[in-house]
Amino acid sequence: MTPTASPSRREIREERRRRLGPLGALTHLALLVWTVLVIVPILWTFLASVKSEDEIFGDAWSLPSTLHWDNFARAWEQAHIGQYMLNSVIVVSFSTFGTMLIGSMAAYVLARYSFRGNRAVYLLFVSGLAFPVYLALTPLFFVVQNMGNVPLVGPFIGLNSHAGLVLVYIAYSMPFTIFFLAAFFRTLPTAVGEAAMVDGASHTRVFFQIMLPMARPGLVSITIFNVLGQWNQYQLPLVLLQERDKWVLTQGIADISTAAGYDQDWSALFAALTLAILPMLVVYTVFQRQIQSGLTTGALK
Numbered sequence: 001m002t003p004t005a006s007p008s009r010r011e012i013r014e015e016r017r018r019r020l021g022p023l024g025a026l027t028h029l030a031l032l033v034w035t036v037l038v039i040v041p042i043l044w045t046f047l048a049s050v051k052s053e054d055e056i057f058g059d060a061w062s063l064p065s066t067l068h069w070d071n072f073a074r075a076w077e078q079a080h081i082g083q084y085m086l087n088s089v090i091v092v093s094f095s096t097f098g099t100m101l102i103g104s105m106a107a108y109v110l111a112r113y114s115f116r117g118n119r120a121v122y123l124l125f126v127s128g129l130a131f132p133v134y135l136a137l138t139p140l141f142f143v144v145q146n147m148g149n150v151p152l153v154g155p156f157i158g159l160n161s162h163a164g165l166v167l168v169y170i171a172y173s174m175p176f177t178i179f180f181l182a183a184f185f186r187t188l189p190t191a192v193g194e195a196a197m198v199d200g201a202s203h204t205r206v207f208f209q210i211m212l213p214m215a216r217p218g219l220v221s222i223t224i225f226n227v228l229g230q231w232n233q234y235q236l237p238l239v240l241l242q243e244r245d246k247w248v249l250t251q252g253i254a255d256i257s258t259a260a261g262y263d264q265d266w267s268a269l270f271a272a273l274t275l276a277i278l279p280m281l282v283v284y285t286v287f288q289r290q291i292q293s294g295l296t297t298g299a300l301k
Contacts, residue, residue, distance in 0.1 A: 042277065048270040056266055071271035075256070081272045083245070084252035091162050091237075091248055092230045095169035099226050102170065103177035104219065108207055110178065111185035112193075122182065128175030137239050144168065144240055160243045168236055173226050180225075184218035185211070220290040228280055249276050 048056050049071055051064045075081045110122045133140075141159075147167075148158020157164045192214070193206045201209075212219065234250040241247055247255075253276060256269045 042281075045270055045273050045277065049267070049274040051267060051270075053266050056270070068267060071267040072275070074265065075268040075272040075275065079252060079256050079268055079272060081249070081252050081256075081275055084247050084249045085275065087162065087247060088231060088249040091165055091169065092227060094162075095166040095173070095230055096223060096226050098166065098170045099173045099177055100219065100223055103174055103222075104181055104212065104215070105207070106174075107178045107181035108185050108211060111182040112190075112211075122178070125175050125178045129179060133172055134235060137235065140168065140236075141239055160241055160246055162246065165237055165240050165248075168240065169230050169233070172233075172236065173229065177222055177226065180222050181215070181218060184215055188214050217290060220287060224283065224287050224290075227283065231276075231280055 044060065047061075047064070050067045050069065051071075052066075052068055055062065055064055106125070110118060110125075144157075144164050145159050147164060148154045148161075150157070155161070157167060188211060193210055196206050196210055197203075232250065233248075234254065237248045237251055238254075241251065253269070253272050256265070256272050259265065
């Protein structure tokens with residue numbers, strides 16, 4: 001018998017286009033429009049970051065006559081973007097680690113163990129997705145302020161402390177983390193974990209050495225989402241951090257934006273925006289395949 005030749009990529013695309021029909025064309029058009037809406041402002045920001053102010057307010061899409069790298073120097077040194085970026089890296093690193101550690105353990109227990117009140121606890125966590133954090137800013141301010149009165153650790157977790165902001169970030173990110181990971185843990189096979197427990201492994205060992213490696217695609221995806229969300233957070237640090245030396249990157253950029261209305265240093269503002277965008281752009285580009293794999297693995301299983 002003659003083996004059947006596998007279809008080429010072109011034949012696969014044509015077959016897919018034939019099945020989708022007009023819906024496929026509309027989908028591609030919507031994706032094209034969305035791509036333009038996302039990429040054009042980013043490219044314009046990058047272009048404006050190396051322009052002079054006269055060129056920014058002149059022809060918006062003209063190329064700069066000279067690359068003004070001093071815009072980044074002013075943003076880094078005079079506007080203290082370097083210090084604010086370091087603060088953001090510290091806060092986001094610890095808050096993401098805490099979110100993933102606590103969230104993965106809670107999601108695993110809620111997804112794989114049956115006990116009285118399981119569903120109620122899960123729904124309590126998930127209900128946080130429907131509660132805008134902006135409605136709780138005032139009571140949240142007083143809660144964190146009162147945390148500063150706790151003996152010994154109070155000064156480290158109260159207002160104007162990075163540790164206090166980290167705890168708030170963890171609580172803020174917990175609902176979506178548990179919602180996502182609980183659904184992912186339910187798709188994992190139980191046979192491997194049961195075999196390990198028969199061999200004498202504890203529940204803790206099964207979780208950390210077996211289940212977490214199996215859930216790696218989902219963990220990577222939700223980690224990236226948490227990093228992006230916490231890196232771009234502005235309202236929470238604005239309320240909880242008043243001391244300038246404790247500010248995070250979003251506060252520093254907002255300060256440049258406010259000062260630009262008087263000092264006219266728009267070039268430094270776009271340079272600071274570029275410095276804020278590039279790290280997250282690199283992270284998303286590097287882990288793009290893992291994010292897509294994590295989002296689709298649970299659905300395929």
